[in-house]
Amino acid sequence: MRQVSNFLGVFRYSRRALRLVWQTSRRLTLGLALCTVVAGVLPAVAAWVGQLIVDSVVEAMAYHQETGRSLSVAGVWPVLRYVAAEAGIIAAIALAQRGLSAQQSLLRALLGQKVNVMILEKAGTLSLAQFEDSEFYDKLTRARREASTRPLGLVNKTFSLTQNGISLFSFGVLLVQFSPWALLILVIGALPVFASEAKFSGDAFHLFRRRSPHTRMQMYLETVLAREDSIKEVKLFGLEPLLLERYRHIFQTLYGEDRNLTLRRESWGFLLGLLGTLAFYGAYAWVVVETIAGTLTLGEMTMYLMVFKQGQGALSASLTSVSGMYEDNLYLSNLYEYLEQPVSAPAGTRHEGEFPGDGIRFEKVSFRYPGAESSALSDISLHLAPGQSLALVGRNGSGKTTLIKLLTRLYEPTQGRILLDGSDLKEWDIETLHRRIGVIFQDFVRYQLKVGENLGAGDVEAFEDEGRWETAARQGLAEDFIDAMPQRYHTQLGRWFKGGQELSGGQWQKIALSRAYMRESADILVLDEPTAAMDADAEAAVFADFRRHRHDKMTILISHRFSTVRTADHILLIENGSIIEQGDHQRLMNQDGSYARLFRLQARGYR
Numbered sequence: 001m002r003q004v005s006n007f008l009g010v011f012r013y014s015r016r017a018l019r020l021v022w023q024t025s026r027r028l029t030l031g032l033a034l035c036t037v038v039a040g041v042l043p044a045v046a047a048w049v050g051q052l053i054v055d056s057v058v059e060a061m062a063y064h065q066e067t068g069r070s071l072s073v074a075g076v077w078p079v080l081r082y083v084a085a086e087a088g089i090i091a092a093i094a095l096a097q098r099g100l101s102a103q104q105s106l107l108r109a110l111l112g113q114k115v116n117v118m119i120l121e122k123a124g125t126l127s128l129a130q131f132e133d134s135e136f137y138d139k140l141t142r143a144r145r146e147a148s149t150r151p152l153g154l155v156n157k158t159f160s161l162t163q164n165g166i167s168l169f170s171f172g173v174l175l176v177q178f179s180p181w182a183l184l185i186l187v188i189g190a191l192p193v194f195a196s197e198a199k200f201s202g203d204a205f206h207l208f209r210r211r212s213p214h215t216r217m218q219m220y221l222e223t224v225l226a227r228e229d230s231i232k233e234v235k236l237f238g239l240e241p242l243l244l245e246r247y248r249h250i251f252q253t254l255y256g257e258d259r260n261l262t263l264r265r266e267s268w269g270f271l272l273g274l275l276g277t278l279a280f281y282g283a284y285a286w287v288v289v290e291t292i293a294g295t296l297t298l299g300e301m302t303m304y305l306m307v308f309k310q311g312q313g314a315l316s317a318s319l320t321s322v323s324g325m326y327e328d329n330l331y332l333s334n335l336y337e338y339l340e341q342p343v344s345a346p347a348g349t350r351h352e353g354e355f356p357g358d359g360i361r362f363e364k365v366s367f368r369y370p371g372a373e374s375s376a377l378s379d380i381s382l383h384l385a386p387g388q389s390l391a392l393v394g395r396n397g398s399g400k401t402t403l404i405k406l407l408t409r410l411y412e413p414t415q416g417r418i419l420l421d422g423s424d425l426k427e428w429d430i431e432t433l434h435r436r437i438g439v440i441f442q443d444f445v446r447y448q449l450k451v452g453e454n455l456g457a458g459d460v461e462a463f464e465d466e467g468r469w470e471t472a473a474r475q476g477l478a479e480d481f482i483d484a485m486p487q488r489y490h491t492q493l494g495r496w497f498k499g500g501q502e503l504s505g506g507q508w509q510k511i512a513l514s515r516a517y518m519r520e521s522a523d524i525l526v527l528d529e530p531t532a533a534m535d536a537d538a539e540a541a542v543f544a545d546f547r548r549h550r551h552d553k554m555t556i557l558i559s560h561r562f563s564t565v566r567t568a569d570h571i572l573l574i575e576n577g578s579i580i581e582q583g584d585h586q587r588l589m590n591q592d593g594s595y596a597r598l599f600r601l602q603a604r605g606y607r
């Protein structure tokens with residue numbers, strides 16, 4: 001029973017794949033269907049015309065022998081007309097097959113693009129938590145790597161199976177006139193090999209799925225070993241042999257499993273295939289004997305021989321389709337699993353808070369990362385009013401960036417709530433919220449795009465606005481080095497594309513800072529260690545400028561440099577996810593606690 005449902009599983013996703021192909025191009029799908037039917041029926045017609053040729057040849061020969069007449073057009077024409085008809089049929093088959101392959105290539109391109117766009121559109125709706133979940137990330141990688149070519153593969157194979165099915169059926173119609181038993185023997189002989197194909201294809205997929213983490217590790221190692229941003233360190237630390245060895249080791253394990261499966265699959269395929277061949281040649285011998293006995297005409301024998309030959313071909317093609325379809329189906333299940341991944345769409349609709357001008361409030365906020373053992377933040381309460389600045393300090397891993405992730409709604413608090421202008425962040429329309437926040441994270445993105453576009457990324461509405469690029473670059477202190485570049489704002493950045501210029505760490509940081517300034521409409525500015533890679537002059541200038549910006553905006557600054565932190569209106573010292581001291585610089589110094597100790601420690605270092 002399981003085998004049967006396994007086998008029927010072959011068709012599980014065919015309908016969805018077909019719908020996808022139909023939505024991609026109706027004309028091409030119809031053309032494909034038409035060519036499939038034509039290419040399916042015509043071989044049987046050709047076999048039948050073959051019979052007519054032989055029989056009419058035999059008849060014409062007998063006629064000439066009996067009458068002793070010499071060859072005449074009238075005598076030969078009845079035979080030649082069939083030959084001409086067969087030539088026509090063969091030409092039509094060739095046309096249908098060319099039509100099939102042309103339409104398939106066109107559909108492949110269109111469909112690949114459509115599925116990739118679907119995958120990327122879906123990626124845009126997912127939460128950060130989903131991206132950080134390795135199992136989910138695995139699904140995404142698998143979907144991207146394989147599934148873009150699979151839907152058309154499935155449809156092609158479904159069509160090819162249909163085409164071969166039609167051929168086999170029409171051969172059956174011819175064969176049943178000889179003997180229904182012969183037909184039955186052939187069908188029964190072919191079933192075991194079909195079943196084994198379906199089983200092994202299933203095994204292959206499960207193998208593929210189970211080891212996808214290993215495959216992903218292999219892909220990762222490829223990236224580390226061959227990409228410009230990691231090669232510097234890999235070379236200097238001499239990591240190549242070690243990583244390459246790991247890469248080889250993974251391959252060896254995977255290859256061993258592959259080899260086992262391939263050997264089992266092919267040996268069973270061969271043995272069970274023999275059964276089919278046996279049945280086939282049994283029926284073949286039967287036809288030959290019947291012809292010798294005179295029950296079948298020479299023409300009929302020729303037809304059956306052709307039917308057998310082509311039938312064998314159609315059968316093995318169907319077999320290939322079935323095994324491929326099974327795999328395609330399983331891969332598609334992965335694609336749909338990914339596409340159907342539930343997303344908790346932010347449901348808020350607010351464009352304005354209940355108390356405009358109230359600023360940001362955290363009320364007893366705690367947060368634990370999905371799957372983490374302990375909380376990254378516990379019981380955080382704070383208030384930041386417009387025009388005020390807040391600095392977060394604390395050891396590595398104390399929870400500073402996590403607080404920003406909650407504020408920007410990349411994650412939801414596990415307990416407590418965060419209010420903006422008196423309303424819970426959950427109630428806010430997510431785009432309105434994001435428009436109000438300008439943020440640069442430590443790991444900001446270095447887009448391999450033009451300088452200007454790297455700035456424009458901060459405000460999609462002004463993505464191409466050169467005037468705004470220049471203003472932002474001035475505020476972000478990037479103007480000088482951009483002006484010195486060969487094509488100024490139109491210089492390509494990064495090394496991936498032709499003519500790309502690489503920047504220094506500090507210059508990239510200035511680009512990121514300018515990007516945050518692009519967000520003019522934002523009244524909350526968050527800088528997560530924005531100046532770590534800048535020189536001291538630049539840092540001083542950034543903060544001088546920063547103060548000018550503070551009039552009506554809320555600024556949140558994360559930094560390990562106490563010299564810059566001290567100017568903030570409000571300072572939070574965070575340890576293990578909790579606030580342990582807070583107040584302005586003077587107050588914290590007067591308290592003479594951890595902040596004061598750390599401040600003095602750093603000040604000594606600078607002296």
Ligand SMILES: Nc1ncnc2c1ncn2[C@@H]1O[C@H](COP(=O)(O)OP(=O)(O)OP(=O)(O)O)[C@@H](O)[C@H]1O
Nearest residue numbers: 132369372376394395396397398399400401402403
């Ligand atoms: N995506 C994540 N999934 C699970 N745990 C995380 C994740 N990101 C951070 N953490 C954990 O949460 C804690 C707080 O991390 P966070 O990045 O907020 O620290 P931070 O104070 O910004 O540190 P740093 O000064 O090094 O930037 C750390 O213990 C870290 O291991």
